[in-house]
Amino acid sequence: MRRVLAVLAVLWLGLAPALAQEVQLADPKLEQRARDLSREIRCVVCQSQSVADSDADIAKEVRAIIREQIGAGRSDQEIRDYLVARYGDFVLFDPPFKTSTYALWIGPFAILVFAAIGVAIFFRRRAQEPARVRELDPEEQSRVARLLNDREGGA
Amino acid sequence: MRRLVFLLPILIVAILVAVFWIGLDPKRDKSVLPSALVGKPAPMIDLPGLHEGAPRLTLESFQGQLVAINFFASWCLPCRAEHPLLKQISAEFGVPIIGIAWKDKPDDSRAFLAELGDPYVATGTDENGRTGIDFGITGIPETFLVDGNGIVRYRFAGPLSPDGLRNQLAPAIAEAKR
Numbered sequence: 194m195r196r197v198l199a200v201l202a203v204l205w206l207g208l209a210p211a212l213a214q215e216v217q218l219a220d221p222k223l224e225q226r227a228r229d230l231s232r233e234i235r236c237v238v239c240q241s242q243s244v245a246d247s248d249a250d251i252a253k254e255v256r257a258i259i260r261e262q263i264g265a266g267r268s269d270q271e272i273r274d275y276l277v278a279r280y281g282d283f284v285l286f287d288p289p290f291k292t293s294t295y296a297l298w299i300g301p302f303a304i305l306v307f308a309a310i311g312v313a314i315f316f317r318r319r320a321q322e323p324a325r326v327r328e329l330d331p332e333e334q335s336r337v338a339r340l341l342n343d344r345e346g347g348a
Numbered sequence: 349m350r351r352l353v354f355l356l357p358i359l360i361v362a363i364l365v366a367v368f369w370i371g372l373d374p375k376r377d378k379s380v381l382p383s384a385l386v387g388k389p390a391p392m393i394d395l396p397g398l399h400e401g402a403p404r405l406t407l408e409s410f411q412g413q414l415v416a417i418n419f420f421a422s423w424c425l426p427c428r429a430e431h432p433l434l435k436q437i438s439a440e441f442g443v444p445i446i447g448i449a450w451k452d453k454p455d456d457s458r459a460f461l462a463e464l465g466d467p468y469v470a471t472g473t474d475e476n477g478r479t480g481i482d483f484g485i486t487g488i489p490e491t492f493l494v495d496g497n498g499i500v501r502y503r504f505a506g507p508l509s510p511d512g513l514r515n516q517l518a519p520a521i522a523e524a525k526r
């Protein structure tokens with residue numbers, strides 16, 4: 194049993210994220226900050242992964258930079274700014290709300306609002322539908338009478 | 349109002365056409381990010397020279413002239429592919445090329461240049477890759493144009509091809525020289 198547990202423990206270590214195998218910050222609080230921050234930075238080569246999840250060379254380097262700067266006492270925002278200056282807003286998984294990203298942030302909601310308006314118009318119109326059945330004018334009435342007469346006469 | 353509703357499908361189709369037009373453009377490579385650096389001062393370069401006895405590589409020593417900066421490494425296969433074209437940049441356009449060996453062992457970089465020829469006027473070693481990150485590279489090779497005022501004018505991500513050299517880099521060089 195012990196041996197099985199030992200093997201499991203070793204396997205578990207192997208499963209730990211790439212982060213755990215690197216030189217870590219001595220202070221667990223700072224290390225946690227480094228990990229949290231690297232989860233919101235996009236890896237620039239493997240674009241749908243965060244720097245925390247990626248094994249790419251450049252992601253490793255960015256993780257090292259994050260640790261280094263946290264160790265040097267920089268704030269999370271300063272580190273984000275450092276990376277944005279080099280790679281643009283694209284590196285942030287949570288891009289800032291500004292003119293160039295309005296479409297990105299508002300787009301989905303705008304589509305939702307338009308769709309809701311469309312649906313509302315559709316249902317409203319349907320509710321009004323019976324009211325749109327108008328009275329027949331005299332000419333039409335006489336035509337209907339004629340047609341009905343014809344049928345009765347023919348039968 | 350009625351008529352507007354009839355125009356709606358046309359509007360939607362127009363939007364979709366625009367989205368697909370941009371999205372399916374064969375020239376658009378979505379792995380290439382827009383550079384945050386173009387139009388801004390080039391990051392500082394201060395790297396050990398690659399060759400024996402070479403001085404440290406700095407951008408200041410090239411001030412006042414248009415230079416190309418090429419990030420490469422011996423382990424990078426596409427760098428090997430674009431290598432013959434680098435000489436053309438300096439020969440044809442009169443633009444000196446600075447080489448930066450990115451995350452590469454100096455011995456390997458030297459062997460790489462000894463084997464394929466050395467197109468660079470000066471070469472620095474960026475072993476920890478920080479200078480590359482300062483330039484916002486996403487991989488190598490990447491080639492930048494920095495003008496005489498130290499402003500980054502152009503970035504070419506990925507290996508140069510004869511086509512890329514002719515149709516993208518050459519016009520950018522002409523533009524930067526103006």
